[in-house]
Amino acid sequence: MFEYTEPLHHLIEELKKFPGVGAKSAQRMAFYLLSISMEEANRLADAILEAKRKIFYCSVCNGITHVDPCPLCTDPHRSDELLCIVEEPYNVASIEKTGIFNGRYHVLLGTLSPLKGKGPEELGVDKLLSRIEKGKFKEIILATNPTSEGEATAFYLASLLKKFPVKITRLATGLPVGSDLDFADQITIRRALEGRVELKD
Amino acid sequence: MPLDFTEAIVLRSFPSGELDKIVVFFSRDKGLIKGRAKGARKFGNRFGSSLEPMSYVKVFYYEKERQDFVTISQCDLLESFLDLQTDFETSCFLSYWAELIEEFYPARIKEELLFRLLLSCLRALKEGGNRHFITNYFEIWLLRLSGLLPDTRRCQRCHRQLSQQVWLSPKKDGFLCERCSLEKKEPLPSDLITFINWTKKNSPFERAPLSPDISRQLAPIIQSWLIYHLEKEPRSLKFLKT
Known part of the structure; x- marks a missing residue:
């Protein structure tokens, strides 16, 4: 059976470890990497090493950063009374792009998922609770995904946060902008009806 | 590549690639089926909440020979257990x-x-x-x-x-x-x-x-x-x- 030369085989095997990359994609990427100049390859390798060396999780919010605490946690123009809890570091970027949220963030780095072996301990719930206890938050927004795991996580956190004198809110769910009512399933329509808002002048 | 359908309960689903999901169904007449739902993670996708675990659905799919995963083309929600x-x-x-x-x-x-x-x-x-x-x-x-x-x-x-x-x-x-x-x-x-x-x-x-x-x-x-x-x-x- 034909096998690629050892260094190429090794490269393909390493690339296959990337999420969503199968054997064919890994092979295509490996051949692309062979085709680029040595200078470009060095730049890519340096970028990977630099990111690995300099980027870590913020000790306050668990977001990815190169300084600790991260700029979002130390920014004096952001409100200390609002806290938005998200699943993953890239969710912070999605909310920041809207430009309407000016509070602090907390990244859970996952959701409660019994099938993946992730429970409250793995999510670092204690760290979150101690942050809320020490902080001056007046509202906590649970911005986990509207999936079964995200919902379970949000409701679990809400039950733990009841003891604090804070307002607990959840991101609205319902019809996505630009979609058609006919194609929405009953759960989505029900959520949209439950979360309907009054139209004011 | 004929279109087939069955009643099933979603056992679990997980992300695959940028926009897809792999879904494991337990069907009434064909047992366990694993399928790929293309674009299921895209905002406003056609699958809605039907691919959430324990959803009772009617799933339509294509199947190719010698492939582990079927391709899910449509999934109609019959009964949801999401609130549980x-x-x-x-x-x-x-x-x-x-x-x-x-x-x-x-x-x-x-x-x-x-x-x-x-x-x-x-x-x-x-x-x-x-x-x-x-x-x-x-x-x-x-x-x-x-x-x-x-x-x-x-x-x-x-x-x-x-x-x-x-x-x-x-x-x-x-x-x-x-x-x-x-x-x-x-x-x-x-x-x-x-x-x-x-x-x-x-x-x-x-x-x-x-x-x-x-x-x-x-x-x-x-x-x-x-x-x-x-x-x-x-x-x-x-x-x-x-």
Whole structure:
């Protein structure tokens, strides 16, 4: 059976470890990497090493950063009374792009998922609770995904946060902008009806 | 590449690539099916909430020869159990059921009775049934349908009629009477035999013959049989114990 030369085989095997990359994609990427100049390859390798060396999780919010605490946690123009809890570091970027949220963030780095072996301990719930206890938050927004795991996580956190004198809110769910009512399933329509808002002048 | 469809319950789904999801279905007439739902993670996608775990759906899919995954083209939600999963403890139980089905049954083996069992248990839970009791019920029936539930009528060794006091055989595949039980450990709780016999004749919607406390006491015994036959502990079980 034909096998690629050892260094190429090794490269393909390493690339296959990337999420969503199968054997064919890994092979295509490996051949692309062979085709680029040595200078470009060095730049890519340096970028990977630099990111690995300099980027870590913020000790306050668990977001990815190169300084600790991260700029979002130390920014004096952001409100200390609002806290938005998200699943993953890239969710912070999605909310920041809207430009309407000016509070602090907390990244859970996952959701409660019994099938993946992730429970409250793995999510670092204690760290979150101690942050809320020490902080001056007046509202906590649970911005986990509207999936079964995200919902379970949000409701679990809400039950733990009841003891604090804070307002607990959840991101609205319902019809996505630009979609058609006919194609929405009953759960989505029900959520949209439950979360309907009054139209004011 | 013909279009096929089946009624199914989603056991789990996980991200694949940038926009897709891999979904594991347990279908009424085709057993376990794994499929790829293209664009299922895209905002405003056509699948909506139908691919969330424990959704009862009608799934339409294409299948190519020599491919592990079918391609899901449409998924209509028949009944949703998403609200049950807002409670973390209940979601642990549901994950445990899903894991047991995936572990016990190979792909593409028709198990209509098991499908009906899962759907009935989900509906019983939705109607406010006790999750410990319904899980015990599900476990007993799963063992029974797999041919692994010990005979509650006769001693495995001497074939005499069993009384209420029984012992588990060393291989955990049968019950022994007092005379045949050599190890003379603690007998199994008498409620266990009563409960097993009750499950054979009643649905999970019926009023439980056990108190929630006794139901919790029986759980480790029934789970030890499942672990023995699986030869490993289900991952989600550790969350039920804590």
